[in-house]
Every structure is written in C-alpha cells, then in structure tokens.
Amino acid sequence: MTAAEKIIIFDTTLRDGEQSPGASMTKDEKIRIAKQLERMRVDVIEAGFAAASQGDFESIKAISGIVKDSVICSLSRANDRDIARAAEALAPAERKRIHTFIATSPLHMEKKLRMTPDQVFEQARQAVRFARQFTDDIEFSPEDGSRSDMDFLCRILEAVIAEGATTINFADTVGYGVPELYGNMLKNLRERIPNSDKAVWSVHCHNDLGMAVANSLAGVMIGGARQIECTINGLGERAGNTALEEVVMALRTRKDYFNFEVGIDATQIVPASKLVSQITGFAVQPNKAIVGANAFAHASGIHQDGILKARDTYEIMRAEDVGLSANKIVLGKLSGRNAFKQRLDDLGIGLDSEAEVNAAFTRFKELADRKSDIFDEDIISLVSDEQQSHEKECYRFVSLSQHSETGERPVAKIVFSIDGKEAVSEGQGNGPVDATVNAIESVTQSGAELLLFSVNAITTGTQSQGEVTMRLSRAGRIVNGIGADPDIVVASAKAYLSALNKLQSKSEKLNPQL
CATH class of the missing domain: 1.10.8 (Helicase, Ruva Protein; domain 3)
Structure with a gap:
C-alpha cells in the first residue's frame, strides 16, 4: 500500500445547503456554523454567494474576519461584477478562494443561458483571468457537468486551467450521475486534458437518485478527484447534497480500501449535525447514517448479545468517534x-x-x-x-395562556411585543396551537401560508423541551421559524413569531445551482 494522499473536504453547508427552501440563515447563525466547521477542521468553507444579497455579502465578510484555520470561499457567476463582489467580501480572509461557474450542458446553454458554446467558452476564460487579479486560489465549475458534451468539457476546462484555475469541480448538478459512469467520465477528462495535472479535481454531487455519496467516492477512486464538496447532514436543495459525515466516515472506516487521509476531527461531527439541524429546522431522520438517533442503537436481542460480548460484532465504528458519548456530565439547577x-x-x-x-x-x-x-x-x-x-425583531413572545377541553373549542390568549410595544390578543382554533396562531394572526394579519408544522423532542423523557419548526410562505418567500420550550404550545408561538420576523426581513436570495 502506498502512502495515503489527503482528500480535501470542501463544505458548502452555508451556500448550497442554505438553498434548501426554508433553510436560510442569519449572519450570526452562519458565523456559529462556520466556527463549528473550523473546529471540525474543514479544509475549505464555502461561506456563501456574495453577489446574491447584501446579507450574504456581510456574512462572508464577517466569517472571513473570524475564521483563521480554513480557506474561506465565495461562489460567483462567471462575470466581473460577481467576482469583484466575492473578492470584496473575502478581503479580510487569511486564505481565500473564489469559486466561479457557468453552465456547460447543451440544455442549460440553450434554454437557461441562451448562449452559444463559443460564448460560454470565452466567458469562462475571461472570468478565471479576472478572478486571478484577487487571489491565486481559483475554483471553476462546469455547471451540469455530468450532462455536458465531453469534447466541449475538455476544451473549456483546458482553457480555464491555462488561465489559472487551480481547482476544477466536476458538478453533478441535478444528481444524474451513476457511480461507475460518473467516475469514468471524470477519469476520461483528466486523461484527455493535457494540463489536467495543473489543477486539483473536485466532485460536487447531488442526491436526487440517492447516490451522491457513492458518486463522490467513485469520483475519488475512479476519477482521481482529491476534493469532495459536501454539506452537514446532506443538507441541500431538492434531495440534498453529498453528506460530509458519510464520506468522511467512509474514508476513515474503510481506509483499508480507500487509503486516503482526511484532516477532519470526527468527534465534532455530531455537534455540527445538531447545530445545523437546530438552526435550519431540518430534523435529522432517526435512521440517518452516522448522525441519526438510531445510528448506534441496537434493538435486536441477537445484536444486543453480540455487542455485549464484543462491540465490533455489530458496530464498524464507535459512537465516540463521531462525538457521541454515554458518559456526559448532565447539568442541573445546582450547576454553577x-x-x-x-x-x-x-x-x-x-x-x-x-x-x-x-x-x-x-x-x-x-x-x-x-x-x-x-x-x-x-x-x-x-x-x-x-x-x-439580540437580533432586530419586530415580534417577540411575552406570555401565553390557553385552555383546551374535550368537547370544547380551544382558546388562547397571547401577549407579544410589536416593535417594543405589547399587544394582547385572543383566538380560537381546532387545537391549542391553531388557537394560538389565530390569536397572533388576528393582530399581525401577515397573510402567510403555513407549509410545515413540526414538533421534535430535544432530548428524551416527558420533561424534554419541545422544539417546534414553523415554515411559512408569503409572496414566493419561504422561511423557517424555530422555538423551544417545555410547553410545546409556547414553543409553537415562539416559532411562529420567529418565522414572521424572518418574513419582515428585506433581504432576498438568488439561488444559483451547482
């Protein structure tokens, strides 16, 4: 076995992950996640898309000034305005990367860009050339690469490498790839492009067919990629992206086969997973690999007997390896x-x-x-x-009283502040939560549509806090509100008001797809 090479872990939770409907984050939330990614020793953090909104620009700039141990990256379309905006946001970063892209599939060029292949070719070259004025670390992605013509891909990728692109990201934008085919397509590109050795090759896979992790690993093993683009919990639009925790633990657990090193501190995986889930409101399914509640649970008597006799009979990795521990100190009211x-x-x-x-x-x-x-x-x-x-809020929860009784229509009375002034309202509904929402709406009259109402126990037992997610939509905008409280009706009120606050925000997002 030869000496193990390193796989670069490129996390795009804050950019591609945020494109999940309702997963938009505030600047402070992005900073918290970025700090956790740095703690986990992620190599590259794609902090956002600077030209998309002022909020994204400010988030990237703030993260660039705080995170020191990871490369900070901003996405940009292949035009001077986007690239200059990315460079401005990344200015405080000790190590920075500009990631520029343009669609290369016949479908995207004709229907979306309305450009000829020659026009796309020239724009890609000029974009990389312009980006080189701001940093030597340039990544280029052919959007919808897995459905692009091989001859055209060879032509355009050779050109952008010649212009100074240091990373080439082969994007399976719509999750069309199949592991063997995707890996071989990447291998063929690297073999046919004369200067392919001048760049690090990367994989960016979506999970529409449930094969994002498999495609990414095939891109490494067959195609020769040395960077994997991924997100915490596989977060991302549609069916999501390659899950960071899955590729990292696959590479670590099956090092006998892959023989690659990753610099990730795996004990920070579960804390990162919980943080992202809590901030975005996207709950992790119980049987999710690595970070699901049941990932290390054993219900079968045969399995339990085996675990008691020898742990590795049914566990290929330890819960402690990813940050789970059965021996945590539990805090209480006497804790200082x-x-x-x-x-x-x-x-x-x-x-x-x-x-x-x-x-x-x-x-x-x-x-x-x-x-x-x-x-x-x-x-x-x-x-x-x-x-x-501490964030600027129009609405803030103060108190709630509600009454529900079998055979009677539930009633709720809520007190909440509007720009610092208290409002009191009452409402009725089919249940206590419905009554509470109706009471809030009788004052706010937001006109928002409730898309999702989800309640999850934060911990085990009947004393657990309930964490409520309310996903609201208005005028094409989708936001998540999250609230937590031992009383789930109070948690619901907090979540609804939180979502209304986000709807009040004037920031808008542009969501390019990669």
Missing part, C-alpha cells in the same frame, strides 16, 4: 456558571461577551427550574434563542 461556561466551550459555542454568557446562564437557570436535567441539546437551543433575541 463555570460549569455552564465550560460546557459552552466543549460544544464549540463561542459567545462574544461576558454579558451574553451571563444572559445565556440566566436562561439556563430558568430552564433548570422547570426540568431537572439539562442536556447538550437544551444548551444549544437556549443559546440559539438568546442570540436570536
């Missing part, structure tokens, strides 16, 4: 501020000031008075609530 602050550090939660730590600790004490044991998931949730409370 130092223990709480240490747990924040252990979870990779960095608060900017002592005032924020004190405010979070106060909320922790309030929660501890209502439930005896406080778990990591509770802390992540309450810190998120605390950070959201």
